[in-house]
Amino acid sequence: MVLSVENLSKSFGANIVFHDISFSVNKGEIVCIRGKSGEGKTTLLRCLTALETPDKGSVKINNMYLCKEDSNHIKYAQKNELQAIRQEIGLVFQNFNLFPHMNVMENLMEAPLFLKKDSRENIKSRAEELLKSLELEGKEDSYPFQLSGGQQQRVAIARACMLNPSVLCFDEPTSALDEQTRGQISKIIRYLSSKGIAIIIVTHDNAFADEIAQKIITMKDGKITIEPK
Numbered sequence: 001m002v003l004s005v006e007n008l009s010k011s012f013g014a015n016i017v018f019h020d021i022s023f024s025v026n027k028g029e030i031v032c033i034r035g036k037s038g039e040g041k042t043t044l045l046r047c048l049t050a051l052e053t054p055d056k057g058s059v060k061i062n063n064m065y066l067c068k069e070d071s072n073h074i075k076y077a078q079k080n081e082l083q084a085i086r087q088e089i090g091l092v093f094q095n096f097n098l099f100p101h102m103n104v105m106e107n108l109m110e111a112p113l114f115l116k117k118d119s120r121e122n123i124k125s126r127a128e129e130l131l132k133s134l135e136l137e138g139k140e141d142s143y144p145f146q147l148s149g150g151q152q153q154r155v156a157i158a159r160a161c162m163l164n165p166s167v168l169c170f171d172e173p174t175s176a177l178d179e180q181t182r183g184q185i186s187k188i189i190r191y192l193s194s195k196g197i198a199i200i201i202v203t204h205d206n207a208f209a210d211e212i213a214q215k216i217i218t219m220k221d222g223k224i225t226i227e228p229k
């Protein structure tokens, strides 16, 4: 099991987004999270990736606690450990969030260079390899505004893969794409899962979820139901 969510709750003021939800994800598993707009799908992904702090419960990645409840407070892992755990779970944002002033290669190299993951040379060759596997060869020097939506999304995926995550989350990956690009994204997601990366996809695209998911989690009224397929 790579991800284990236990008794997680999150409210914004009086707005209970979700309450006491638990689920787990295995290595290479593809899980879809669906639910109507406003049911808390993005908030859940943000809690899993430490962009938002839950109120209660715990998130465990590769048997290390990202955060857990300790005498009624959420405590994150210690600083050094936290950095390592956060690298294990990546997020591809709905609007991709590429750095607009950096070209494709710079977008990919920024985080691993900052985190001193490896030598510049090795980081660059890893980026080249990923760009090749995502059919982005020749786009190294392009800026995000020069790319199509599908290409920007693949750059965002490549960037998220630079840190070798065990889990990759996608927020509404098909919402901005046409039919053809949608087919491409399912191919890429299957490829990543075949490499052992666990995939969590938030989507309200039921056909896409039915086609790709091994497990479907539905969020409704602050609760989840889990449907293995």
Ligand SMILES: Nc1ncnc2c1ncn2[C@@H]1O[C@H](COP(=O)(O)OP(=O)(O)O)[C@@H](O)[C@H]1O
Binding pocket: 012, 015, 017, 035, 036, 037, 038, 039, 040, 041, 042, 043, 044
């Ligand atoms: N930063 C925030 N501050 C206050 N309320 C928020 C914040 N982010 C989300 N919400 C509220 O939490 C609920 C769930 O939002 P969200 O997770 O974006 O839903 P979804 O992604 O399923 O459409 C909504 O009622 C939304 O208004």
Ligand SMILES: [Mg+2]
Binding pocket: 041, 042, 043
């Ligand atoms: Mg959302």
